[in-house]
Amino acid sequence: MHIFVATRKGMLGAAVLSLIFVASTPRAHAVSKEIVELQTQVQQLLDQVQRLQSTLDAKMGVLQHMAEQTADTANQMKSTVDALQQKLNAQNDAINGKLDTASGQAQSLNDSVDELKARIAKLDKNIQDLQTQLQNMQAPPAQTQPSIAPGAGPTSGVPGASGSGQGTPGAAASPGAQQAPPLQETIQAGVRDFNAGKYGVAQGEFQDVVHYYPLDDLAGTAEFYLGEIAYQQKDYATAIADYNQVLEGFSGNAKAPAAQLHKGYALLGEDKREEGIHELRSLIQRHPQTPEARAARNKLNGLAAKSAAGH
Numbered sequence: 001m002h003i004f005v006a007t008r009k010g011m012l013g014a015a016v017l018s019l020i021f022v023a024s025t026p027r028a029h030a031v032s033k034e035i036v037e038l039q040t041q042v043q044q045l046l047d048q049v050q051r052l053q054s055t056l057d058a059k060m061g062v063l064q065h066m067a068e069q070t071a072d073t074a075n076q077m078k079s080t081v082d083a084l085q086q087k088l089n090a091q092n093d094a095i096n097g098k099l100d101t102a103s104g105q106a107q108s109l110n111d112s113v114d115e116l117k118a119r120i121a122k123l124d125k126n127i128q129d130l131q132t133q134l135q136n137m138q139a140p141p142a143q144t145q146p147s148i149a150p151g152a153g154p155t156s157g158v159p160g161a162s163g164s165g166q167g168t169p170g171a172a173a174s175p176g177a178q179q180a181p182p183l184q185e186t187i188q189a190g191v192r193d194f195n196a197g198k199y200g201v202a203q204g205e206f207q208d209v210v211h212y213y214p215l216d217d218l219a220g221t222a223e224f225y226l227g228e229i230a231y232q233q234k235d236y237a238t239a240i241a242d243y244n245q246v247l248e249g250f251s252g253n254a255k256a257p258a259a260q261l262h263k264g265y266a267l268l269g270e271d272k273r274e275e276g277i278h279e280l281r282s283l284i285q286r287h288p289q290t291p292e293a294r295a296a297r298n299k300l301n302g303l304a305a306k307s308a309a310g311h
Contacts, residue, residue: 126214126249180212187218190225199229220250224259236266257283257292264296277303 190205206222206229213219227242243263246256253259260283267276280296287293 123249129214181208183209183213183216183218187222190222194225194229199232203229217250217253220246220253221255223250224253224255227259227262231262231266234269236269239263239266240270257287257290260286261292261296264299273303 186205187209190202190209193199193202193205203226206226209216209222210219210226223242223245227239227246230236230239230242240263243259243266246253246259247263250256260279264276264279264283267279277300280300283296284293
């Protein structure tokens with residue numbers, strides 16, 4: 001039954017289509033020509049669109065390739081600029097370091113020249129003092145024997161005098177020619193007395209060394225201890241003067257770094273902050289590897305920390 005109905009419907013549909021085809025045959029011929037023209041135009045448009053698409057794809061590929069090349073070039077330029085910037089920074093740091101070093105060397109050279117001038121002046125003074133002492137020692141004494149009254153015999157009025165004309169013992173010596181004390185024993189005694197706190201006794205012993213042996217290197221050591229005695233007594237002005245004697249006349253003495261360190265302390269003790277800081281920095285430049293230089297750095301760091309805390 002269902003098959004019959006379906007067949008019948010198919011036959012009816014075919015008949016209807018046949019009637020429509022027959023009725024529209026003349027008109028379809030005219031329409032088909034227009035359709036063919038339209039199809040041709042559409043096909044031409046499609047071809048043009050395809051060619052345009054191909055052209056656009058090709059140009060987009062070129063543009064994309066150029067963009068990638070531009071990006072790579074920009075990255076390379078950025079890397080080159082960064083490397084150049086780092087190199088310039090390193091060169092600037094190196095130049096600044098060299099300038100600081102050159103400035104420090106120039107300052108040290110100026111200090112050395114000033115020190116040399118002071119040493120020359122000190123040496124001239126010592127030579128003059130030595131010449132004066134030698135002249136005093138070589139000058140004949142005022143009286144080498146007691147005077148004899150006119151008409152008196154050789155032994156007249158001189159108890160115990162011999163006929164040879166000699167005077168009393170010790171009369172031949174010049175009153176001002178005092179015998180110099182032994183150098184090593186005197187300096188050692190002065191150091192012992194200084195360590196024992198006998199500053200008055202030690203001061204006299206160190207002054208004897210400076211007076212009788214002004215050109216010996218131990219005179220520089222004695223000057224240092226004289227400065228130490230004054231420093232212990234808070235007589236900073238005298239201490240600075242004694243330390244300067246060491247630094248100017250005996251810069252090669254083993255006590256020179258300690259003398260400069262304590263001179264800086266003494267200047268700070270007199271509230272001469274800038275001068276004291278300059279002296280400590282000069283010590284670090286001249287004797288950078290010494291314990292005194294480490295002490296000077298610690299003192300400078302403490303002053304800087306104290307100044308920062310005060311602000």
